[in-house]
Amino acid sequence: MSSSSGQPQFRYTQTPSKVLHLRNLPWECTEEELVELGKPFGKIVNTKRDVGANRNQAFVEFSDLNQAISMVSYYASSSEPAQVRGKTVYIQYSNRQEIVNNKSTGDIAGNVLLVTIEGVEAGDVSIDVIHLVFSAFGFVHKIATFEKAAGFQALIQFTDSETASAARNALDGRSIPRYLLPEHVNSCHLRISYSAHTDLNIKFQSHRSRDYTNPYLPVNPSAIEGTLQPAVGPDGKRKEPESNVLLASIENMQYAVTIDTIHTVFSAFGTVQKIAIFEKNVGMQALVQYPDVTTAAVAKEALEGHCIYDGGYCKLHLSYSRHTDLNVKAHSDKSRDYTIPDNSLPGLLTSPQVPGAPPAAPAWQSNPQAVSMFPGNVGPQTRPDGQMAAWDPNMRGGRSSFPPAPGAYPSQPYGPSSSMPMYPTSGAPPPPSYGGMQSNARPAGSPSVVGQPPMYY
């Protein structure tokens, strides 16, 4: 099994922030010590201590970004590390832009309620039911739901604390009416306190979050948030830390591009773990997860600006996603998780999973899904019956093309000689190793047609 192999990945290239993340702090490091540490570089206006499982991390926020930059820069080049009580302290930019002190005990009335729904699974209570229940007390602006150790929780934003208080007083300790819940739910007590939030930051309408004040907010197709637009830093430059997950935008989509197409294309560079596709305006986007950043970087470099099909069709644009591990259904029309065996497709050539066996071989050695989903030589014009050829394990290296969805081709814009898609070599194994930094060299057997002129543009 190759479930997201490796350790959690940390980003070493970080966007500057006036908030710094400090770790390896001594036990019970005081706020004064933190302020003292930052004093040579600027004014620390906020801190948050006792962060992390060991409570030995902290955040400090400078009044100005440049002060934070100077501190990070100083210790990056200093021979003496930052220290507190003689203990080396490791300093990085935080991945947030400000410290939010959440020392609310839940008793200070605010316009946002924190609702814990006891005794239910997250899937039992829909966001629409929550909305219905709490709308009885006033306009619900936003809802965000999440699962924590405490259980299924929701943040519910009202206009003001008076409305929130009314809802809290009426509903705390009560239950959601049974008729609004699945039959198997027996008890459903609400425990309500106040959140320290005043305005929730909802990025997408999804099954877990809603913004009722903004009907134009994009709908998130599969709860994959925050990856659709590359983030833009304060200076307007794209900040795009490397990631093992690529975001592929497909432009000029004259032909149908399926998950299988994506899988075949990207498998040329390594094991594809997961894929999610979704529509974006008129085009299409895909998130493609590799086991590691290096593989993703190679694929990104090799594929950027190239076309899946000859003739400038289905041009790929790659960027790094902020995701590192996609949360997708194993086998739906919009997603695949190749890291878990798919038993729903009998006849699919899946290598037997022996307990304790070494992880699956790299994609170029054995990629059953990719190969099996691409029976060879099934081209748009090559099968008059329009049927997919049966999978033939011996059919390796043959040219194949992607059978388009019926009606996907409004016309045949070019002749047979040029109609060969670019990535049909499902059976032609790429070289055993792509480890060498061949930079611009396209790996043999990677998306290109054997015996055809190169079709990269």
Next chain:
DNA sequence: AGCACA
């Protein structure tokens, strides 16, 4: 030695 509340 690795990020706070989704």
